[in-house]
Amino acid sequence: LQKVSNRNAALSGAEISVYEADSAFNITNTTPVFSGTTSSSKLQIEGLSAGHYVIKETEAPFKYALPNGNILAYLTVKAAQNADDYEVEFTNLTDRSYVRDNTLYAVNRPISVVIHKVDKDTGDAIPGAGFMMYTNSSATIAANSDWNGDAVFEGLAPDSTYVYWENVTPKGYYSNVDSRGEPVKHTFSTDAYGNIYDENHRQITTLNATTGYPEITVENEKTVFTIKKTDANTGAPLANATFAIYSTNNTL
Numbered sequence: 001l002q003k004v005s006n007r008n009a010a011l012s013g014a015e016i017s018v019y020e021a022d023s024a025f026n027i028t029n030t031t032p033v034f035s036g037t038t039s040s041s042k043l044q045i046e047g048l049s050a051g052h053y054v055i056k057e058t059e060a061p062f063k064y065a066l067p068n069g070n071i072l073a074y075l076t077v078k079a080a081q082n083a084d085d086y087e088v089e090f091t092n093l094t095d096r097s098y099v100r101d102n103t104l105y106a107v108n109r110p111i112s113v114v115i116h117k118v119d120k121d122t123g124d125a126i127p128g129a130g131f132m133m134y135t136n137s138s139a140t141i142a143a144n145s146d147w148n149g150d151a152v153f154e155g156l157a158p159d160s161t162y163v164y165w166e167n168v169t170p171k172g173y174y175s176n177v178d179s180r181g182e183p184v185k186h187t188f189s190t191d192a193y194g195n196i197y198d199e200n201h202r203q204i205t206t207l208n209a210t211t212g213y214p215e216i217t218v219e220n221e222k223t224v225f226t227i228k229k230t231d232a233n234t235g236a237p238l239a240n241a242t243f244a245i246y247s248t249n250n251t252l
Contacts, residue, residue: 112155143166152208
């Protein structure tokens with residue numbers, strides 16, 4: 001068995017256990033017949049008799065998500081005609097995992113979140129927004145929204161609460177600040193399985209279209225102001241006045 005990331009990087013430190021099971025892959029003995037930890041991403045599973053097994057990952061490499069139910073795959077070991085030979089079959093693989101030459105390449109995805117920046121009125125993606133976040137156990141990390149409006153944060157700590165805020169506001173939009181001009185901060189939390197929960201402890205089920213990571217949407221309003229043209233003496237509104245707005249460098 002070899003543990004790799006979704007970018008095919010070798011992952012060490014995954015704790016693996018193999019359990020006996022029936023033909024429907026229900027575990028029949030809660031004591032594992034094999035346990036080990038990946039070193040240099042690899043773990044050789046030995047000593048199994050013919051039969052059915054469930055392979056579980058009980059501890060993931062740090063900042064990577066465990067599979068649902070901790071199950072990496074089902075394994076069937078079959079005796080071949082030659083008593084010294086055997087055949088193995090892996091089924092029920094986790095997302096993106098694959099088998100090659102009797103090796104299960106078990107893929108772990110990093111615990112991640114996408115901050116999706118959109119226009120409040122149109123829902124259109126907004127590039128160029130900057131976000132920062134931190135948790136008590138890590139330094140502040142930053143990301144900017146791309147042309148899809150996505151600021152991607154990968155490799156978050158499990159079972160942690162993160163504080164995030166917008167530190168760079170796209171041109172033409174109001175900043176997300178409070179009455180004192182301070183950035184409005186929000187929180188979310190993670191678990192060991194890569195799930196993300198909002199400030200009200202509800203699981204975020206929206207997945208980003210590009211990455212497949214849980215997605216938090218942040219809206220911005222366009223900056224708007226009104227010029228009212230009136231008669232200086234009577235205050236009556238005046239129609240058909242034309243205005244031009246220039247920036248400080250005299251650009252229209």
